Amino acid sequence: MKTNRSFHFFLWAIAMLAMAHTSEAQWVQTNGPHNEILTYGGDVSCLASIGNKLFAGESGLLLSTDSGTSWTQVTGGLSGLGVGTLLVSGDKIFAGTMGGLFLSTDSGTTWNLMPVDTSVISVTSIAVSGRDLVVVSQSGFLSTTFFSTNNGLSWNVVDSELPPDVTCLAVIDGNIYAGTYDGVFLSNNNGANWTPTGTGPRYVRALAVNGGNLFAGTDNGMFLLNGNGGSWTEDTIGLPDSPIYALAANGQNLYAGTSGSGVFLSTNNGTSWSALPDSGLTYPYISALLINNGNLYAGTAGSGVFLSTDNGAHWTVHNPLTLITSHIYGVDTVGGSLFACTEAGLFVTTDSGASWTPDSNGMGAISISSVIASDGNLFAGTYSDGVFLSTNNGLHWTAVDSGFTYQGLSVKTLTQYAGVLYATTIGGLFVSTNNGTSWSNPAFRGQGVNANSFAIMGTNMIAGVQGDGGSQGGIYYSPDSGVDWSPVQDVPALSNVNALAVIGTSIYAGTSSDGVWLSTDNGLDWTEANGGLTDLNVTTLLVSGTNLFAGTSIGHIFLSSDSGTSWTSIGSGLRVNEEITSLAVKDSNLYAGTPDSGIWRHSLAPPPSAVAQTPATHPDVQCYPNPAMSSITIASSAGPLTILDPLGRSYEAKQTANTLDISSLPSGVYFVSDGHNRMKFVKE
DSSP states (O other), X not given: OOOOOOSOOOOOOOOOEEXXXXXXXXXEESSSSSOSSSOTTOBOOEEEEETTEEEEESSSEEEESSTTSSOEEOOTTOOOSOEEEEEEEXXXXXXXXXXXXXXXXXXXXXXXXXXXXXXXXXXEEEEEETTEEEEEEEETXXXXXXXXXXXXXXXXXXXXXXXXXXXXXXXETTEEEEEETTEEEEESSTTSOOEEOOSOOOSEEEEEEETTEEEXXXXXXXXXXXXXXXXXXXXOTTOOSSOEEEEEEETTEEEEEEBSSOEEEESSTTSSOEEOOOTXXXXXXXXXXXXXXXXXXXXXXXXXXXXXXXXXXXXXXXXXXXXXXXXXEEEEEETTEEEEEETTEEEEESSTTSOOEEOOXXXXXOOEEEEEEETTEEEEEESSSOEEEESSTTSOOEEOOTTOSSTTOOEEEEEEETTEEEEEETTEEEEESSTTSOOEEEEOTTSOEEXXXXXXXXXXXXXXXXXXXXXXXXXXXXXXXXXXXXXXXSSSSTTOEEEEEEETTEEEEEESSSOEEEESSTTSSOEEOOTTOOOOOEEEEEEXXXXXXXXXXXXXXXXXXXXXXXXXXXXXXXXXXXXXXXEEEETTEEEEEOSSSOEEEEEOSOOGGGSOOOOOOOOOOEEESSSBSSEEEEEOSSOOOEEEOTTSOEEOOOEETTEEEOTTSOSEEEEEEOSSOEEEEEEO
16 A cells, blocks of 8 residues: 655664674665755655755755766755755855755855744745845745845835745846736835736746746746736747746747646747757656756656756756655566566666666656566556556567556556466456456456465466455455466465465465465465564565565564464664565565665675675676667676676677677666676666
8 A cells, every 4th residue: 555755864874784694684775875855756845956966856965076976965954845946146145945945155065044933934035135035935825925135134014915826036137027827926124015027827837037028827828927027928829738837048049848848949939949959858747957068857746857968969867866765666686687667657776776767768756566478568556547568678578457447447466477477456356368458357356466465386376366346355366377266265464465476386465464374275274474573564575485475564574484483573774664575585685665665775795704705806797889770888807798688588799899889789777887886787
């Protein structure tokens, strides 16, 4: 079940863990430092830069000093209650947060709370004109505007001439403009009084100044102000019927970020507009735009920050913290890769979670529940759009939902056995015998089959099903590959089975309140398997060899190496009271997915004293160009070089020195390996 994301982050000490057959180890959060900014789909509300420092505001503030390649959390006195707006004025940076207005005079190293008003709930807009400051604070649905004429030492409330719904501010030659739902208002006396400008724009979302001209982005298009307080001209030629939430100007170029249609460019002062290519810009809901050192940055309302170095022709995602606080529905090992199924798409890692790459082209930023491989293809189940198929290693995905009872079916789990695909959904069990081309619904029509609650043992199947109206929920058993199903009666909490797992002929059921139960006769009879299991709300189970892992609703993880007879806790160090949504094992590491803090990693390898230590002497693999059409050059001192796809299959490629001929490879996603490290590349 999806949980609400918390906007407060707690730092927890990482404890040394005792674990069966392993000595001590610790849990490490993958994919960067521990913070709640720029999440899997960070709702980036604002961007700002000073010198080579780039700031991004969301449920806190992040700093990048390398054009967005890496980010660190900004503290230094900043409350971290959510940054809604940023403004740079000279050597000063102002941050409007849910806890008031903050000022930094040392390029963001330290921050001080300004004495605007102790009753201020959040600051949403800031404007600076010389020594004069104007800020807008929000409390519920009403806003209050304050102004200061002494660099913020003291403040006054703006009179009632200004509407209580100010969304943005801008300054031209000492004149302050305020965008509101009722139009644009002007103050030429430091915010003491306000008058409406000419009629035209309403529901103003963004203001920008370019060459002395004022532009207003609204819910209904773009407008240009003719003179101070004069008339407005609508400049919407080429713009879509989408709200404009962000504006940025750079000489002759004026950029408009829309809600749902991406970024648009005008090179003639707003007279006409053209859509920028969406190459790489996988999320079209733009909430912030920034131009810095010739680069164009787009903050999105759902997928973090994107960067374009060629005026918007191409984009790359610049969220190294992509999965820090995302809602993880599944962690799946497919071939040689580890996939993360998240609330905003599919991601893949080849470096044990140090970095994650979006792998959702064709699906977009939708909730992915699971991913599997079958007959050389990849299949992804989604929580809103059925099943998708990739025939080129994840380079592109297409929907394969023919036969689903209604469009946008929510798929909870995908499983394959002997060439047959099984999809557990909110509308029952669906089956495809032709590689996803079509689907049928042979069982549990109209009933939800629980996520992680479907297991196959040859022709025997078992499923955890939700009750619906007059239909009974609980565990069901089929002896004939899903043709006939019968309810299993002898297990507690029949409608609260969260997970099923199989080891040999043993079936394990994880329940919401009664821990783990074991059946050795195809689900006919069940016994408790809870020795040492101190948390009985089990949300997920995982089998790895002869080991059985159990994750719980409050962040505990347990290991049993004796078929469930006894359990050892290995969950200490994870965030407290956070559900474990999924588990996976790859390369001697155990991975745990969570709703609010991404994916965590725990080493299952013996301690250093128990294994021979070989110093790492090989650098990471680097290859270029990427993407490539005919050849790639490898920067690596190790070898030999091999090419693999995400399913672990190897491909031959003629090698000349450190250059590989890839012209014969089908288009798709691949990895080049030097025997020690791997790097992902795309064959176009």
